[in-house]
Structures are given as C-alpha cells and as structure tokens.
Amino acid sequence: MPMNKAAAVSQPVQPVSLATVLERAGAKDRASLQRHLDAMAAETDGGGHLKTWETLLTLLASLAPHAIQAVGKEAVRFFVSDGRYKLQVFALEDNRDGVIHVYIPDVLDRALPKKVIVATKVEGEYALPAKGAVPVRIERLDGDHPADPPAHVKFMIGLGRKALRLTIDAGGQPDQLKLVETLCQLGASSSNVTEAVSRPKPEGK
Numbered sequence: 001m002p003m004n005k006a007a008a009v010s011q012p013v014q015p016v017s018l019a020t021v022l023e024r025a026g027a028k029d030r031a032s033l034q035r036h037l038d039a040m041a042a043e044t045d046g047g048g049h050l051k052t053w054e055t056l057l058t059l060l061a062s063l064a065p066h067a068i069q070a071v072g073k074e075a076v077r078f079f080v081s082d083g084r085y086k087l088q089v090f091a092l093e094d095n096r097d098g099v100i101h102v103y104i105p106d107v108l109d110r111a112l113p114k115k116v117i118v119a120t121k122v123e124g125e126y127a128l129p130a131k132g133a134v135p136v137r138i139e140r141l142d143g144d145h146p147a148d149p150p151a152h153v154k155f156m157i158g159l160g161r162k163a164l165r166l167t168i169d170a171g172g173q174p175d176q177l178k179l180v181e182t183l184c185q186l187g188a189s190s191s192n193v194t195e196a197v198s199r200p201k202p203e204g205k
Helices: 005-009 018-024 027-041 048-063 108-114 174-188 191-198
Strands: 067-071 075-082 085-093 099-105 125-127 136-141 163-169
Touching (some): 018 027, 018 048, 027 067, 048 085, 048 099, 048 174, 075 191, 085 191, 099 174, 108 174
Antiparallel strands (some): 067 075, 075 085, 099 163, 136 163
8 A cells, every 4th residue: 555645754764873964064164163062961851851952953964965064152054065055955954952953845735734733722822633742833934024034944934935834842751752743854845945955056166
C-alpha cells in the first residue's frame, strides 16, 4: 500500500552531528556557537536546555546544509544553495529565557489539511494529533508583521515570503520537538526551497 504524503513527511530526519555543524561554520560563527554551548553547559537545569538546543541546531543544519551563520549571541541562520547565491530557510533563536524560537517557511496551509498538526482550543497553539500532545505556539510573520523584524529573520519575510515563529519550552518536550521536526521537513520541501537547491551554479563557481 503506498505511503501517503502526511506519513512520508513524518519520517525521522537523520541529523548531522554537532561536531559536523561546528566544522561547517566559519571561525567567527564557530566561536559564537561555542560560547552559547558553554553558557548552556554552565546552567543548573540538568542539561535539558543544552540538549534541546543541540537537537534543533543539528536538525536545521541537516535540512539546510549549505551554510550556517551566527547572529550575535542568540541566533543562528541556516541556508540552502541557490545557484551562485544562498537562500535562508530557517533561523534558531535562544535568549536563554526559558523558551526557544524556531523560524521556518509558512507551511500552515499545507500542514493543517494533511492533519500532521491540529489547532488546539487556544488561539495560536497547535499540537500533534495524538491525544494529550504538548502544544507549540505558532505565529505567522510577513512583510508587515513584525514591523521591525530581527536581523536573523528579515530575509525570510517580505517580497512574497512568509514565515512561522515556533515557540517551545527550552527544556525540550518530546511532543514539541517532534512537531517542530515535522514542520521543518515541510518547510525544507517548499517549492521556493527546492527550486533554489536545484538551481545550477554558474560554471567555474
């Protein structure tokens, strides 16, 4: 029996290792990432925050493997190749305030009909369809909202591009991480992303 699209999307991603992500980063970006890792390692939460951030970092780097770029101490941008250029697909933001934000292409209109996620009774919260699944706060972003987007997000919105901001507990609820993974996979398969990846590089580049 053929696998439906919703089931195919939910197949686990094989993330790259943290060491591989750090090797891909430039020296300045690697130093920023390492400082963030060191700060989380010094926390007294039993390592939950560090594990969640590493899980998200390696997931996004697997789905957008062309390049990563640290933005200050709090954020990381993830790119796919786009011919001679690169296209930002994701961003990861962690202000060490108890939550982590993941920015992805706006795939709500694809995810909801497939029923890979469902809306809860709380406006702006969505969960996996399993009973009792921990919800994720999801906000839609576009060229008008927010009015002054942060540097790690502004190239994901505007000119027809829209994004989602997913907010999860820094401690790492499994249901939330699975929902993020599912939507990130959908984001990585968005038409503008797949078109960018398939665009050939000019000869000699």
